[in-house]
Amino acid sequence: MEASVSAAVNVSILAMSVIFTVLVILIFTIKALVKLIPYEAPPPARKVSSSRPPGQDDQVAAITATLAAHMGKRPDEFRIINIQSR
Amino acid sequence: MEASVSAAVNVSILAMSVIFTVLVILIFTIKALVKLIPYEAPPPARKVSSSRPPGQDDQVAAITATLAAHMGKRPDEFRIINIQSR
Amino acid sequence: MEASVSAAVNVSILAMSVIFTVLVILIFTIKALVKLIPYEAPPPARKVSSSRPPGQDDQVAAITATLAAHMGKRPDEFRIINIQSR
């Protein structure tokens, strides 16, 4: 029993070292990346994680058009900011 | 032939008995359940079968906000009851 | 090498002939179909590729109802043409 526990301790120390080594390498990789490619104002059209944006556009357009048509105002007098579909 | 037809009749009577037995047991189970757990006014927020409720909330919010913003009224002066998405 | 190239040429000529044969038969099939079943004004309700039309109806209804309720007008005084969901 004792032998196996000491083996487990050995394995643990070793494994934690490996984990820290791997993640420290990863940290430096990330730091290098971030330094090499600094943040710039993002392309405004790219909304990466939005699902089915066309549908959204259509919905916004439809609601806008309805409101505009109904109230006799021009659609560009008001704006629907967002209908988040998820 | 005749022997097998009579066997079929036997099987049929037996099977119908089993079906009625099983379903009668099920009826009493249901009756017990309904008696033990009577209906109460349901928690209003729980709409079980609605899919993607967050989207719905967002849509309701967006429409409400648009209407409110456009007409210069407070959003709590009116309420969109439901946009059933399915 | 030369023998196999000439085999390839043979295969190519043959294959192009087969392709043209098959597609010419298909052309005549289509022409026959189109002649036999001429175009008529389509049933207006059939929108083949629209996904989940019921949801759409409900959404249109909900938006219409909200607008109507809020502004004290009858729902049939205005109409939401389309909320294309995809």
Added chain:
Amino acid sequence: MEFSFSSSASKIVHSTAFTSLESGDIIMLAVACLLIYLAIWKKFEPLLLLPMGFGCLLANIPMSMMASTDTGGLLNFFYQGIKHEILPPLIFMGVGALTDFGPLLANPITLLLGAAAQIGVYMTLIGAVYLGFNMQEASAIGIIGGADGPTSIFLASKLAPHLLAPIAVAAYSYMSLVPLIQPPIMKLLTTEEERKIKMEQLKPISQTVKIIFPVAVTIVCCLMLPGVTPLLGMLMLGNMFRESGVTARLHETAETHLINIVTILLALAVGSSMTADSFLRLETLKIIALGLLAFSFATAGGVIFGKIMCKLSGGKINPLIGSAGVSAVPMAARVSQKVGADTDPSNFLLMHAMGPNVAGVIGSAVAAGVFLSLFGDAGSGIDTHAALAPIIGTPEPGMQALATIVEAIKK
């Protein structure tokens, strides 16, 4: 290899399907077109009959390797999902996700109507045995009267796989014909007074009961009839996704894209089993005739039991809702509504008929369970190897080679 012009041309000509097209294939291609026609223009269960018909079309193009028996072919792979009874339970999970058992819970006595409608199953069983089918085959044919496609396919693939194609076609075709088959029988068996009976409004049911119900059904029914667990258990799991209120994601997937994907695979695979060999036989005609019998008796059984319950309840139950006990959700319930409204336009039976309607699904599953208890071999695990043999091949060639060696040693 030579690729001279003439030899290649001859090879192409010989590899066209025309060279091995037989009259049976042509008839089956016509059957396929008929199914597609019924699906599209007659709206016969199109979600199933359209891909089923198309699968039949593909399977009967000679040398296309698309029949369910063509080892290594595309539809043979899909067919494994039927052979191993994987696809019907997955469909049932979606059905459960789509089903509201509320009306049944509000009026549990209607479960008996779902039981009574199973009489169609047994009249057909007896008829099938009379026409010369053995007991396993007769059971699989009888269950057509249960009016549940996945249950029929599940049972047929277990008890009589060689009859799968006609049974599936009969089951789905008659299910579509419910609005034609049922009304005359219903009107014949009921009086106008009975048809005019208005039923009390259903009482509301606690959400907790709706959540516990699937677990209760699973425990009660599957303990008594363990053979039906894959089917009934998955039905109840789907319903659990629906009612629990905490698994909206899984519910949405189960009732939309998952059931759709499985439907495509299942229907194509069933269609691919409709080859001339398996379909153009006297049995198919018998099965189609028996299927009609099954539906008619099921309807009659439900209505007659409805009349009994009407009497016993002192006229509180409209016997028209009994016909909905055949399942065929929600069509049969709509038929009850319609026949009721024909007699008295102010009579709304739809929600009352939904009780026996969903009870019919459980009833047929239970009926299938009884058949499995009687005729299914418990040790069906052993069958798996044989069942997979068409895909993975048998070790026999090597075996035989070795056996030859052994023979050689003998001498």
Added chain:
Amino acid sequence: MEFSFSSSASKIVHSTAFTSLESGDIIMLAVACLLIYLAIWKKFEPLLLLPMGFGCLLANIPMSMMASTDTGGLLNFFYQGIKHEILPPLIFMGVGALTDFGPLLANPITLLLGAAAQIGVYMTLIGAVYLGFNMQEASAIGIIGGADGPTSIFLASKLAPHLLAPIAVAAYSYMSLVPLIQPPIMKLLTTEEERKIKMEQLKPISQTVKIIFPVAVTIVCCLMLPGVTPLLGMLMLGNMFRESGVTARLHETAETHLINIVTILLALAVGSSMTADSFLRLETLKIIALGLLAFSFATAGGVIFGKIMCKLSGGKINPLIGSAGVSAVPMAARVSQKVGADTDPSNFLLMHAMGPNVAGVIGSAVAAGVFLSLFGDAGSGIDTHAALAPIIGTPEPGMQALATIVEAIKK
């Protein structure tokens, strides 16, 4: 075959599950109900525990052929997806599609918190060895402390498949208990001043970096620990779908219906492995106790390392975000937020805690990779045949027949 009434009746009675229902089955049915109860009413990871509990329910109905070990049964087919390590990587692809690594990229040093929280894994490993588990088993148990369901299932199916059921149950149960387990430990180990530390706003990250990050992680980590490639690689692929901006279709599928389908199959399969034989043993209790230990030590490890980083950074880092390093995304991050806000309502730690939170996912995957390097056999390809044997059967019967012939020749 005879079908006399009495013989048939006796056959039905003998085929009910009651005849072979043992006390172990009854206990497991109760366990299944408990899991379902916890999923629905206590909201314990319902997307997994509900189908898992239902799978357990089905598997423990005797003669239902729904246990993971019932060759040819429905859930046995789903179980192959776990045995062959197909389903957990697919889940991880969905997780990647759902994960925003932005906060981690904005503050990469928090990866160390994700590393420190792995101390829970190793304290548990030591404890498990002390309680008599062998090294492979202890590793699979220890990874519970990683607080990642798919990682735990992946590792258990590889190193200790016989312990899969209790490990999965423990992993998901404790993950749900994070809001109960963590706060007292966090408060115990931190001072009020530390908890009040406000962190600087995260700097924005270029989209290009977000796109390159998954490739970089895959190359860096998988080259060092190739065993974890299926898990980590698929996580990163899912994230690539999300961040690339050119695969919106694949991203949507990966994060919705695909992960939902796989979740249903995985959870049912895990549940089907919870049979009396495999679950009602002393080991299960030990694993459940060790799992609690694992979570507590992981939390403590993260917080203590957070304190060290707080010191080294001159008080810029709030040690409360350390506890989020256990992963359990996004619950653990919310706990950090809540404990912080309890002390100072104006302190918003959520986004800061998301860094260590997603780092914990990578950290646990790396920890699993280390175990696979140490204890996984590289030539695991050879196992596939043995693993598939239950489905496809073994050629042994034929073999034995031939061996008999050989014996006969001998004489």
Added chain:
Amino acid sequence: MEFSFSSSASKIVHSTAFTSLESGDIIMLAVACLLIYLAIWKKFEPLLLLPMGFGCLLANIPMSMMASTDTGGLLNFFYQGIKHEILPPLIFMGVGALTDFGPLLANPITLLLGAAAQIGVYMTLIGAVYLGFNMQEASAIGIIGGADGPTSIFLASKLAPHLLAPIAVAAYSYMSLVPLIQPPIMKLLTTEEERKIKMEQLKPISQTVKIIFPVAVTIVCCLMLPGVTPLLGMLMLGNMFRESGVTARLHETAETHLINIVTILLALAVGSSMTADSFLRLETLKIIALGLLAFSFATAGGVIFGKIMCKLSGGKINPLIGSAGVSAVPMAARVSQKVGADTDPSNFLLMHAMGPNVAGVIGSAVAAGVFLSLFGDAGSGIDTHAALAPIIGTPEPGMQALATIVEAIKK
């Protein structure tokens, strides 16, 4: 087992991929990154090249067990879907669900342009044979000129599986390059007057014709070329779901989540076959050169035949729509539109080019069918066992043991 610190450390070091990283792997990792770069920043068919590149990345991490040839590995399982020709037909079902054959039906003569563009296939076939490929390989390479990914993968997996990786990469890369490759060829081969030709508006088509069309194509083409049934039949089934108007559910699933799931699996599997062994060879360079030839000749073939049709029709057909006959839907049609509009901005060719564009899909499938008739072995069912052997193992070890016994008896 001993777990001393030093032995464990040495085990970990030896289990890193660095120890077996060879120059070929490094080159392939760079190729993977190049594919990912092209997919994301150059928008080269990102839905396929992104997961394909990522699959290549994973497969070339040594000891990760992610190559298509690593039995029991994750991507090896996905690869079975290519090997058994399951995934390409499913993709084609989705393509059918996404395709509107209306413009083709309105102007069926444009099918000839889809035929003429296949000349690229055969010029490449001849070139490939000249460069030393055998007839099967040359056919699989030639079909790159058909500009249909699934068709290329289907044919390659059947006739030349060892060339799958470069063929798939070439097919998808050149498909993305259509807007660069085609315009100069189109301008070279047409006069300004020809490019200015305005075409008559397409006449509307009855929905009934649109519904019957898929059945007609299946019967006509598959009877003549049965080998292509899995591909063409499933394409037509998908289109049936779209046009029938009664299967909206199946249509939606086929064109969204089902095709997305299959795309992920297919692309990963193709990527996993891009290992140094199979990819870094002279053949790959030849295939890439031949692929460019194929696309150029296909474009030229279409345009030249367009000029002939222009003449014969008395100047009613703009030859620019001929280049759309290569398929690559809808990009090639857009190129026709753009080149036409460059000459005369008021010239709208898009809808006219959609006819030959979808005709090109049918044309390539027919071309593949001809190859299968000539070079595919009809009894391909026999291959299945051998194909599954890597997963299920061979019975040989047991066989050999028995053979040893037999040997022993002999003595």
